[in-house]
Amino acid sequence: MDLDAMRAEEARWRSATAAVAHAKEVIKEEVSSIASLREESGSPSKAAPRQHINLAMPKSKPTVMTFPDLLVDPLLTTPEVCPWPSATTPFSFLSHALVSLSGTRSRILILNILTNTLRYIIAHDPASLTAAVYLLSNSLGPTYQPNTELNIGGSVLSKALLSTTSLTQAKLRRLYQKHGDPGDVAFYAKTSVRTLIPPSPLTVQGMYDKLLAIAGSKGQGVVKRKEEIVSGLLVQAQGEEVRWVYRILSMNLRVGAVRNTLLQAVARAFALSPPADLVQKDGEEDYVAENLRSQVIAPPEGKKKVPVDDARVRATEILLKSEGTVKRTYAQHPNYGHIINGLLNGRLGELPDKVPLTVGVPLLPTLGSPMRSLEEIYDRLSGLPFSAEMKYDGQRAQVHVCVIDQRASVRVFSRHLEDMTDKYPDILAMLASILARDPSLHSFILDAEVVALDPATGALKTFQELSNRARKDVKLEDVKVSVGLFVFDLLYLNGQPLLSETFRQRRATLRQRLPPYIPQDVRLSARLEWAENVDSEDGEDVVLEFWERAVAGKYEGLMIKILDSGEVIDDEIGKKNGSRRKPLPATYEPDKRTMAWLKLKKDYVLTTGDSLDLIPIGAWHGNGRKAAWWSPILLAVWDENEGRPVALCKCMSGFTDVFYKKLNEKYPDGSETCSRTPLWDVETGGYSPTVYFNPHEVWEVRGADITVSPTSVTAKGLIDPSRGLSLRFPRFMKLREDKGIENASTPEDIARMYRTQEGRVGGAGGRVEPGMDDGELVDVELESEAVEESESEEDPTEPVLASG
Numbered sequence: 001m002d003l004d005a006m007r008a009e010e011a012r013w014r015s016a017t018a019a020v021a022h023a024k025e026v027i028k029e030e031v032s033s034i035a036s037l038r039e040e041s042g043s044p045s046k047a048a049p050r051q052h053i054n055l056a057m058p059k060s061k062p063t064v065m066t067f068p069d070l071l072v073d074p075l076l077t078t079p080e081v082c083p084w085p086s087a088t089t090p091f092s093f094l095s096h097a098l099v100s101l102s103g104t105r106s107r108i109l110i111l112n113i114l115t116n117t118l119r120y121i122i123a124h125d126p127a128s129l130t131a132a133v134y135l136l137s138n139s140l141g142p143t144y145q146p147n148t149e150l151n152i153g154g155s156v157l158s159k160a161l162l163s164t165t166s167l168t169q170a171k172l173r174r175l176y177q178k179h180g181d182p183g184d185v186a187f188y189a190k191t192s193v194r195t196l197i198p199p200s201p202l203t204v205q206g207m208y209d210k211l212l213a214i215a216g217s218k219g220q221g222v223v224k225r226k227e228e229i230v231s232g233l234l235v236q237a238q239g240e241e242v243r244w245v246y247r248i249l250s251m252n253l254r255v256g257a258v259r260n261t262l263l264q265a266v267a268r269a270f271a272l273s274p275p276a277d278l279v280q281k282d283g284e285e286d287y288v289a290e291n292l293r294s295q296v297i298a299p300p301e302g303k304k305k306v307p308v309d310d311a312r313v314r315a316t317e318i319l320l321k322s323e324g325t326v327k328r329t330y331a332q333h334p335n336y337g338h339i340i341n342g343l344l345n346g347r348l349g350e351l352p353d354k355v356p357l358t359v360g361v362p363l364l365p366t367l368g369s370p371m372r373s374l375e376e377i378y379d380r381l382s383g384l385p386f387s388a389e390m391k392y393d394g395q396r397a398q399v400h401v402c403v404i405d406q407r408a409s410v411r412v413f414s415r416h417l418e419d420m421t422d423k424y425p426d427i428l429a430m431l432a433s434i435l436a437r438d439p440s441l442h443s444f445i446l447d448a449e450v451v452a453l454d455p456a457t458g459a460l461k462t463f464q465e466l467s468n469r470a471r472k473d474v475k476l477e478d479v480k481v482s483v484g485l486f487v488f489d490l491l492y493l494n495g496q497p498l499l500s501e502t503f504r505q506r507r508a509t510l511r512q513r514l515p516p517y518i519p520q521d522v523r524l525s526a527r528l529e530w531a532e533n534v535d536s537e538d539g540e541d542v543v544l545e546f547w548e549r550a551v552a553g554k555y556e557g558l559m560i561k562i563l564d565s566g567e568v569i570d571d572e573i574g575k576k577n578g579s580r581r582k583p584l585p586a587t588y589e590p591d592k593r594t595m596a597w598l599k600l601k602k603d604y605v606l607t608t609g610d611s612l613d614l615i616p617i618g619a620w621h622g623n624g625r626k627a628a629w630w631s632p633i634l635l636a637v638w639d640e641n642e643g644r645p646v647a648l649c650k651c652m653s654g655f656t657d658v659f660y661k662k663l664n665e666k667y668p669d670g671s672e673t674c675s676r677t678p679l680w681d682v683e684t685g686g687y688s689p690t691v692y693f694n695p696h697e698v699w700e701v702r703g704a705d706i707t708v709s710p711t712s713v714t715a716k717g718l719i720d721p722s723r724g725l726s727l728r729f730p731r732f733m734k735l736r737e738d739k740g741i742e743n744a745s746t747p748e749d750i751a752r753m754y755r756t757q758e759g760r761v762g763g764a765g766g767r768v769e770p771g772m773d774d775g776e777l778v779d780v781e782l783e784s785e786a787v788e789e790s791e792s793e794e795d796p797t798e799p800v801l802a803s804g
């Protein structure tokens with residue numbers, strides 16, 4: 001060994017010795033601290049209790065962090081005076097929050113835990129708040145931003161685990177067999193590892209930054225790089241942290257922190273724990289101020305329970321108002337980072353102005369309510385002026401355009417807010433021509449449908465044609481499927497948001513400022529047209545002929561939109577006695593399925609069933625010819641309250657062989673997308689599939705009718721107190737690439753369909769009407785192969801009940 005090598009060896013030895021000494025110190029402190037906690041709690045023989053925060057707790061830095069109980073009512077806690085271990089939030093705090101979340105399904109407790117968690121971070125380390133929110137939401141950033149997908153396969157995770165634990169493949173396999181859940185496997189794998197030199201503690205921000213680094217890794221050697229980062233994280237993570245690090249890496253958090261709850265928690269956290277400098281006198285109405293909270297905390301003498309007194313009512317009012325503000329802001333600007341920045345740097349009430357509708361940030365779209373007949377539409381709109389528009393059968397596109405220094409920046413976003421600008425160079429070419437035609441256009445946001453067109457005649461083509469178009473990095477000269485942009489709304493123009501204007505006003509501006517554009521050659525530039533429409537000013541029946549054209553043409557049906565704000569009959573009771581009316585705004589309502597937009601699809605009227613958007617969550621092995629494939633498939637709705645998919649029905653109809661093969665590739669048995677144990681948070685009710693799928697896609701499905709079912713628990717309690725609803729004769733129509741699982745149909749949708757159907761069949765109790773069997777459903781050609789017809793029968797194992 002030469003001198004340098006000896007010195008290096010000595011230095012390594014010294015630092016290892018120092019680390020061991022340090023570790024001993026820490027353990028000593030830990031032991032004495034636990035002992036003193038036991039003494040304080042008066043129970044020396046028991047384990048240290050969880051440390052509840054009380055208002056009198058001194059502000060000091062403890063050597064050992066015992067994390068607070070996060071389940072308590074946020075009105076009764078004051079995280080600001082809690083001791084905190086370091087300037088940067090340790091990941092162990094987040095994993096403590098995740099453990100608490102995973103221990104409950106109660107929405108109230110989940111909201112409490114999230115609110116409290118965020119409050120501690122606001123109070124002690126606001127710089128880590130955005131990272132914490134993204135980690136809790138199990139995402140890295142808004143979908144429209146690039147590099148927010150981890151894209152790490154199971155093999156990278158397994159390799160990293162093997163390299164950090166020195167387990168053998170066989171041992172790892174045995175752990176998988178025993179525990180199933182990857183997080184649990186990682187946890188138990190890591191328990192066997194002893195480290196002499198303690199690694200630097202993992203922080204919330206550190207974890208998030210590493211995930212961003214993984215998502216941003218591209219090019220040669222990317223797998224190796226990702227593996228190294230994952231290994232690094234696994235080395236840093238200690239104890240319980242390992243489980244959550246691994247679950248986050250496998251994008252499988254399962255803790256019920258769904259978007260709405262998280263937004264509620266963000267709102268409540270800031271209303272209860274505003275950044276210190278923001279609560280000035282004039283801003284107090286936005287916050288649950290200290291004096292109000294102490295009134296809640298200190299119940300009147302002699303009473304044990306906290307009474308529902310004025311202070312609590314007032315505090316709740318403030319919390320609800322703040323939730324409304326944050327949700328409204330998110331709907332028009334869905335970016336947690338921007339919202340948190342706005343809340344840290346301005347009053348809560350000012351948030352919508354601080355984080356406004358912005359060109360380049362897609363807003364959540366307005367959605368339409370399904371109707372079954374023109375009569376129902378006339379009933380609903382009760383004489384209000386409306387416009388009937390063709391419902392184009394293409395892909396929704398939100399087009400953002402901004403010109404700065406004579407350079408146009410354009411983004412085209414999908415319904416699911418993904419950036420699909422690369423897919424449509426012909427739309428970019430068209431916009432360039434439009435901007436050249438009218439230099440007074442500086443910025444605008446359009447809501448529109450992209451539809452495939454015949455390049456020679458401009459005639460509409462079907463959705464299937466559009467889906468043949470390449471997805472990414474399409475070059476203008478390679479465009480094979482020509483398109484038109486059929487614009488139906490203008491949301492922003494030259495620096496001014498138009499959301500609060502009525503549809504009549506927005507449409508007038510659209511037509512005045514953006515006339516149609518028909519290029520010479522639709523292969524080199526898309527065309528722009530306004531959605532074709534007829535108006536009814538006084539409820540007169542002008543729609544029938546238009547509807548017949550929609551039926552005959554390549555449209556999906558009609559969209560009926562009220563032109564001016566007004567009042568409509570509220571519900572079934574109102575329909576009967578004509579008295580229940582409620583206001584209906586004609587403003588653009590981001591993220592709402594509004595009654596101001598009614599959709600009438602051909603399918604609803606011409607066939608027996610509504611179409612539903614369902615999530616495949618499991619499957620059984622096929623029989624006979626299908627023995628090598630998954631069939632039937634278990635489909636689920638998205639239950640917003642539970643924050644997870646809930647099984648609705650088995651589907652075995654409408655699939656082609658090509659589709660089955662692809663399904664096998666997408667969901668290979670024993671992989672990170674398909675497992676024999678329920679690794680993903682799904683409610684299967686009475687169904688017991690052979691395998692569970694990682695719920696991540698949405699299928700459009702049509703069925704005959706909705707029945708009360710003893711097997712399904714979807715919408716249990718909404719129609720029948722003890723039984724759920726199921727869909728009979730489900731038939732696969734197409735993949736909804738534009739929808740994420742949280743956009744799937746909900747239990748409320750199913751219950752609504754059931755009620756509508758009950759009205760239609762005169763209370764026939766969900767039984768199939770004569771002649772309304774699968775045979776009447778319209779076929780969709782998939783991958784130019786005929787759809788299999790033989791399996792349209794109902795699953796024989798599925799009992800059908802008449803409604804009770």
Ligand SMILES: Nc1ncnc2c1ncn2[C@@H]1O[C@H](COP(=O)(O)OP(=O)(O)OP(=O)(O)O)[C@@H](O)[C@H]1O
Nearest residue numbers: 366367368389390391392395396449488531559599
């Ligand atoms: N003229 C139009 N006005 C509004 N939306 C239209 C129009 N033409 C086509 N569409 C499409 O129809 C959809 C309206 O239905 P809805 O708002 O319920 O969205 P959805 O859940 O995607 O519905 P669907 O499954 O019926 O496409 C829009 O998302 C849009 O893609």
